[in-house]
Amino acid sequence: MDWQAFALSLRLAAVTTAILLAISVPLAALIVLGRGRWLAALEALATLPMVLPPTVLGFFLLVLLGPRTAFGRGIAALLGHPLAFSFDGLVVGSVIYSLPFAVQPLVAGFSSVDSALVDAARLLGAGPVRLVSSILVPLARRSLVAAIVLSFLHTVGEFGVVLMLGGDIPGATRTLSIVLYDQVESFDYSAADRTALLLLGLSVVALALVYSKTRKPGVGRA
Amino acid sequence: MLNFSIDARRGSFHLHVECTFASEWTVIFGPSGAGKSTLLRLLAGLDHPTKGRIALDGRALTETSTRLCVPPGHRLTSLVSQQPALFPHLTAAANVAYGLGSLGRVARGRRTDEMLEFVGASDLAARRPQDLSGGQAQRVALARALAPAPRLLLLDEPFSALDGVASDALLARLQNWLRENKVQTVMATHDATDALATSAEVLLLRDGTQAALGPGAEVLASERDRLIGRLQPPLN
Numbered sequence: 001m002d003w004q005a006f007a008l009s010l011r012l013a014a015v016t017t018a019i020l021l022a023i024s025v026p027l028a029a030l031i032v033l034g035r036g037r038w039l040a041a042l043e044a045l046a047t048l049p050m051v052l053p054p055t056v057l058g059f060f061l062l063v064l065l066g067p068r069t070a071f072g073r074g075i076a077a078l079l080g081h082p083l084a085f086s087f088d089g090l091v092v093g094s095v096i097y098s099l100p101f102a103v104q105p106l107v108a109g110f111s112s113v114d115s116a117l118v119d120a121a122r123l124l125g126a127g128p129v130r131l132v133s134s135i136l137v138p139l140a141r142r143s144l145v146a147a148i149v150l151s152f153l154h155t156v157g158e159f160g161v162v163l164m165l166g167g168d169i170p171g172a173t174r175t176l177s178i179v180l181y182d183q184v185e186s187f188d189y190s191a192a193d194r195t196a197l198l199l200l201g202l203s204v205v206a207l208a209l210v211y212s213k214t215r216k217p218g219v220g221r222a
Numbered sequence: 223m224l225n226f227s228i229d230a231r232r233g234s235f236h237l238h239v240e241c242t243f244a245s246e247w248t249v250i251f252g253p254s255g256a257g258k259s260t261l262l263r264l265l266a267g268l269d270h271p272t273k274g275r276i277a278l279d280g281r282a283l284t285e286t287s288t289r290l291c292v293p294p295g296h297r298l299t300s301l302v303s304q305q306p307a308l309f310p311h312l313t314a315a316a317n318v319a320y321g322l323g324s325l326g327r328v329a330r331g332r333r334t335d336e337m338l339e340f341v342g343a344s345d346l347a348a349r350r351p352q353d354l355s356g357g358q359a360q361r362v363a364l365a366r367a368l369a370p371a372p373r374l375l376l377l378d379e380p381f382s383a384l385d386g387v388a389s390d391a392l393l394a395r396l397q398n399w400l401r402e403n404k405v406q407t408v409m410a411t412h413d414a415t416d417a418l419a420t421s422a423e424v425l426l427l428r429d430g431t432q433a434a435l436g437p438g439a440e441v442l443a444s445e446r447d448r449l450i451g452r453l454q455p456p457l458n
Contacts, residue, residue: 114307116303116305116307117309117310119294119301119307120307120308120309120366122293123266123268123294123299123300123301123321123367124320124321125295125296125323125370126295126320127295130323134320135309138311139309139310139311
């Protein structure tokens, strides 16, 4: 088992999820509470990575963050190294790729909050930050948990963007998905079995955790 | 004094009202769909008119010509609707305290207790909204609206879940409190008995337009006669 890749995958997923949370909560609140036609375009843009093939997204990011563009050169000058083929580059790619998986559950959750409660909070003087933190987030906490877990798992299992943008550098960009690909390519199926099982186990445990936390008490199924 | 000139379109519905409410207590009376709730939401700043101006005591709250719209929480205006809209994850006391963020902890607690006691809901302080009856929830919603000391109170059939006796008692107590605290009140109702009970100035609203404005006894004379007629036994 490649424990270094395992640790790197978890670290990438944790950092990505934390950044996504910081971006997605205000973004979803803006989409739900805001007014204007441009919000539809914003939501479409936030959903785009869901329908874009990961390799295409990875290729675009590779070009954008590489030395062929002024943006990529600027970032490299700022950080002292190019973002492509680095852990930081993987984080950027993962955040963009998993954005819809964080935003969509939150938009659904915030939209389901009764608008009369939002009006009541606004009448009582709640500004946007307090409205989101004291009303929307607590009342949509199931959606928040779903957004966290989906973002985390999606990042752990991501392959196309990672391979395109990060390559296969041990300790820097080699994640469990890349390890699995390498193992299969070298016909080491027993090692591939273990890696695949670990990825499967992670997903099952995380999803079980979500459903146990988000299941309403006392609601049974006949 | 509240004066406004409002033009608002909601689909095929057109609200056009232009008047001044000078008395402490004004009732907006009209059938369902006349535009009462729409008018209250516009006054509260929750919706924006297509064209118009709203001013309270000479201070402009909404003015479409200058694109002015003071946000709902900064208009010194509270709204109590038929649906109490209590925050389900907070206790009754926390609901009442929600609008008191500018006060210190002790003052906030004192004000919360005071308002819950005023509406007769002191024993409900620790309960969550889902454990309250409809009438209890409306009492807590009223306490929450009064707690920040508004200058204008908007009531949209707020006592519909209370029985007649409880509603009359609370209404009488509320009117005294509002008078003492110099709070101007606008209450929307489609119930003529509610409108007549408060002996207030009445705005009669029909299909989004002002049909009459004046003393309740005059504006609602025909409604009063209709009610009296219903109470008299038919002659054989």
